[in-house]
Amino acid sequence: MAIGVTNAPERIRSSGSIINDPQVRGIFYQALTVIILSVLIYWIVDNTVENLRRANIASGYGFLNSRAGFDVGQSLIAFSSDSSYGRALLVGFVNTLLVAVTGIITATVIGFIIGIGRLSHNWIIAKLSLAYVEVFRNIPPLLVIFFWYSGVLSILPQAREALALPFDVYLSNRGVAFPRPIAGEGAGYTLLALLIAIAASFIVARYARQRQMATGQRFPLLWTVLGLVIGLPLVTFLATGAPLSFDVPVAGKFNLTGGSVVGPEFISLFLALSFYTAAFIAEIVRAGIRGVSKGQTEAAHALGIRPALTTRLVIVPQAMRIIIPPLTSQYLNLTKNSSLAVAVGYADLVAVGGTILNQTGQSIEVVSIWLIVYLSLSLATALFMNWYNARMALVER
Amino acid sequence: MSTHQATFVRASMIEAAPAPSRESGIVHWLRTNLFATPKDTALTIISLLVLAWIVPPAIQWLFIDAAWTGGGRGVCATLAQGGSQPDGWSGACWAFVSAKFDQFLFGRYPLEERWRPALVGVLFVLFLVPMLIPKVPYKGLNAVLLLAVLPIIATILLPGGWLGLTFVETPLWGGLMVTLVLSFVxxxxxxxxxxxxxxxxxxxxxxxxxxxxxxxxxxxxxxxxxxxxxxxxxxxxxxxxxxxxxxxxxxxxxxxxxxxxxxxxxxxxxxxxxxxxxxxxxxxxxxxxxxxxxxxxxxxxxxxxxxxxxxxxxxxxxxxxxxxxxxxxxxxxxxxxxxxxxxxxxxxxxxxxxxxxxxxxxxxxxxxxxxxxxxxxxxxxxxx
Missing domain, CATH: 1.10.3720.10 (MetI-like)
Incomplete structure (x- = not known):
């Protein structure tokens, strides 16, 4: 008690006036920010409520159940103009995922090829890869989409004069028509066989790793897995009497009938996103491989490991540690860039949402759905990245 | 006893012989960079074939077959499409770009007022270029000109509406001008x-x-x-x-x-x-x-x-x-x-x-x- 009394005035004297106390200042600034923000938010909410009342828009998500009244060009799940707005948004989301997943696969393949090509000792390959990266990195993705859409696909011949490619594939300004596989009776067994093969592969891989840890012997894993995943379904497929037929597109008088058609909107978006993102992935791959120090290769050679094995067991695992985090963010970028679909009329989440927004005026609700969907995708990616980083991080002693 | 007698002693150093032809010059470069291994050779040949397949037609399309001048779609369309080019023709339509070039720069900005964005553009280049060259002195003054004076001039000149300038509303703005204003800001x-x-x-x-x-x-x-x-x-x-x-x-x-x-x-x-x-x-x-x-x-x-x-x-x-x-x-x-x-x-x-x-x-x-x-x-x- 006595100490407190004697100390208190001294502390104040030593730190000068209360205005200069950093802690007090911090609390003051934060309180000020909160107050200003609250006033701003109150003002915005007040204005919004007033504006909505004047425009006669009922807020809330009830509109999701009412009839959409518009059609979407391409959809993986059943949709007609009688379906609800909610279903339309679901169609948009599925379409976003479709173009994102296919785009990610192609972009990764092209990106890895170009990225490795940039490190090639072959002068032409290195320069061609460099040219690819420099061209696609420095052009807006939207322009690449239009390049495919109005520059290339729209000047293809009409549907009745479609270019015939091998395997009954037709190319026209309405997109690509290809034979649609129709599963016959017993096709389910093939699918089942495939699932079993995949499950078996995991078990074999586990066993192989354990055996190598215990005995040091390597197991021909790649061939076993390939044999399982391709062989088992194939045998089942043939054993059940090849229950598969094709609905082949036929050139009619005005249009192609039958088969499956992928529209030019999807193709141009898919190609543009793949080519554009591949340029960035190539740079990431190059940086990752260059990031593995030369000593690692030399040490592996000194141990007598063959070059192919060195690449697979020494360089790639270490390069992947550098590559994966930026790669995931590129995947996320591709997913976000798929919203450019609205420019060519591919019915993705943003395009469908934009149509609904124009029809109903429920802008806050639609924008909130966009935010939630894209933020969840980002969050999921971030979680995956953290998990992967924790798994792959360098274990230092 | 015979004394060792040298009949020939080289008095000066011999000139270094040139490296073998396969270790220097273009042959060496080709061998190490293009044809080092059979796999390399195959890759090189495939790339060259792909280039030969793509580049000449691209050049043909872009430059040789291109329509450079003309006043309308006729020069860029074939006879079947109602133009003047022979059937089966395809080439770049640079006449379109040159006819629309002003629009690509300024959008639908009124013709008689286009000196305003042009002036802002010239000033932008004048202020930016010395800023980018490290050796040019007076960087501080330059920064003020670029980041303070230019935006003020631009906000006065581009929309107009005062100082006797006619008001040009933003929906009329367009082209490279909009791209540059958006990026600069x-x-x-x-x-x-x-x-x-x-x-x-x-x-x-x-x-x-x-x-x-x-x-x-x-x-x-x-x-x-x-x-x-x-x-x-x-x-x-x-x-x-x-x-x-x-x-x-x-x-x-x-x-x-x-x-x-x-x-x-x-x-x-x-x-x-x-x-x-x-x-x-x-x-x-x-x-x-x-x-x-x-x-x-x-x-x-x-x-x-x-x-x-x-x-x-x-x-x-x-x-x-x-x-x-x-x-x-x-x-x-x-x-x-x-x-x-x-x-x-x-x-x-x-x-x-x-x-x-x-x-x-x-x-x-x-x-x-x-x-x-x-x-x-x-x-x-x-x-x-």
């Missing part, structure tokens, strides 16, 4: 705002830190197009009745906020890379927070992340093309608008226009990335 706003956000995210004050983090993560988590939609449909809802924002201004706000969030993450990377001793050293010298950041930390941090900053600038420049989706006519938008011009509609017009627009975008972005590489090397040298 975006860059000028996003760098300081991004630095502030990055500092806020690393602040000790929990409220500030949380606000900055939430803002950065939300903006980075969504596509730019939704931000632009938000700026164009939600901003009017948030404001009181009667208060309206110009559409162009709304796009500017959207693009700038979007770029700031990305910039903040780049700057944060730089801030994290500065050793703790620098912060503590500044503290022990008794510097205030802003002195510490402005004099000690930020100069080092920003130098570290120049490539990231320029990449964000390049991304911003490319992203300005998205405003064409919300109904504004930037370079890409105005090029696409002209595809619908019946006087020029032909099969090759879209491709030509897009190649032109792509080339312009490419020039700017490539220039920026090259300049950043140059700056990086320059600063790197001064560090040693």
């Amino acid at each position: 975006g860059i000028a706003v996003s760098l300081p705002l991004g630095i502030l956000l990055a500092l806020g995210r690393r602040s000790n004050m929990p409220v500030i830190k949380m606000l900055c983090t939430v803002f950065i993560e939300i903006v980075r988590g969504v596509p730019l197009i939704t931000v632009l939609f938000m700026a164009s449909v939600m901003l009017p809802l948030f404001l009181p009745q009667g208060v309206t924002f110009d559409k162009f201004l709304r796009a500017l706000i959207g693009v700038s906020l979007f770029a700031s969030a990305y910039m903040a993450e780049v700057v944060r990377g730089g801030l994290q890379a500065i050793p703790k001793g620098q912060y503590e050293g500044a503290d022990s010298l008794g510097l205030s927070y802003w002195q510490k950041m402005g004099l000690i930390v930020l100069p080092q941090a920003l130098k570290l992340v120049i490539p990231g900053i320029v990449n964000t600038f390049i991304g911003l420049f490319k992203d300005t093309s998205l405003v064409s989706i919300i109904g504004m006519f930037d370079l890409l938008g105005i090029v696409r608008l002209n595809f619908t011009d019946t006087n020029w509609a032909s099969a090759v017009t879209p491709l030509t226009g897009l190649i032109f627009a792509g080339f312009v975008f490419w020039l700017f972005c490539f220039g920026m990335s090259r300049y950043s590489g140059f700056m990086e090397r320059l600063l790197d040298k001064s560090q040693r």
Whole structure:
């Protein structure tokens, strides 16, 4: 008690006036920010409520159940103009995922090829890869989409004069028509066989790793897995009497009938996103491989490991540690860039949402759905990245 | 006894013989770079074949078969399509680009007023070029001219409406001018705002830190197009009745906020890379927070992340093309608008226009990335 009394005035004297106390200042600034923000938010909410009342828009998500009244060009799940707005948004989301997943696969393949090509000792390959990266990195993705859409696909011949490619594939300004596989009776067994093969592969891989840890012997894993995943379904497929037929597109008088058609909107978006993102992935791959120090290769050679094995067991695992985090963010970028679909009329989440927004005026609700969907995708990616980083991080002693 | 008698002693050194032909010159280069192994040889031959398959037709299409002059779609259409070219012809329609060139630069800005954006453009180049050359003196004055005087001149000249200048509303703006104004403002706003956000995210004050983090993560988590939609449909809802924002201004706000969030993450990377001793050293010298950041930390941090900053600038420049989706006519938008011009509609017009627009975008972005590489090397040298 006595100490407190004697100390208190001294502390104040030593730190000068209360205005200069950093802690007090911090609390003051934060309180000020909160107050200003609250006033701003109150003002915005007040204005919004007033504006909505004047425009006669009922807020809330009830509109999701009412009839959409518009059609979407391409959809993986059943949709007609009688379906609800909610279903339309679901169609948009599925379409976003479709173009994102296919785009990610192609972009990764092209990106890895170009990225490795940039490190090639072959002068032409290195320069061609460099040219690819420099061209696609420095052009807006939207322009690449239009390049495919109005520059290339729209000047293809009409549907009745479609270019015939091998395997009954037709190319026209309405997109690509290809034979649609129709599963016959017993096709389910093939699918089942495939699932079993995949499950078996995991078990074999586990066993192989354990055996190598215990005995040091390597197991021909790649061939076993390939044999399982391709062989088992194939045998089942043939054993059940090849229950598969094709609905082949036929050139009619005005249009192609039958088969499956992928529209030019999807193709141009898919190609543009793949080519554009591949340029960035190539740079990431190059940086990752260059990031593995030369000593690692030399040490592996000194141990007598063959070059192919060195690449697979020494360089790639270490390069992947550098590559994966930026790669995931590129995947996320591709997913976000798929919203450019609205420019060519591919019915993705943003395009469908934009149509609904124009029809109903429920802008806050639609924008909130966009935010939630894209933020969840980002969050999921971030979680995956953290998990992967924790798994792959360098274990230092 | 015979004495050893030398009959010949070389008095001078022999000239070094040239390296064997396979170890030097073009043959050596070819052997090591193109035909080192059988696999290399195969790759080289395949690439050469692909090049031979692509490049000559491309040159043929772009230059040799191209229609360079003409006053309408006739020069770019075949006889069957109602033009003057022979059937089966296909080539670039540069006549379209040259006829529409002024529009591609200024959009639908009134003809008699186009000296205004042109003057701003000339001033921009005049102020920017000496800024970019490290040897030119008076950088401080130059920065003031570029970042303070030029924006003021531009805000007076471009919209007009005072000093006897006719008012030109922003829906009439277009072309490269819009692209450049959007990028310039975006860059000028996003760098300081991004630095502030990055500092806020690393602040000790929990409220500030949380606000900055939430803002950065939300903006980075969504596509730019939704931000632009938000700026164009939600901003009017948030404001009181009667208060309206110009559409162009709304796009500017959207693009700038979007770029700031990305910039903040780049700057944060730089801030994290500065050793703790620098912060503590500044503290022990008794510097205030802003002195510490402005004099000690930020100069080092920003130098570290120049490539990231320029990449964000390049991304911003490319992203300005998205405003064409919300109904504004930037370079890409105005090029696409002209595809619908019946006087020029032909099969090759879209491709030509897009190649032109792509080339312009490419020039700017490539220039920026090259300049950043140059700056990086320059600063790197001064560090040693």
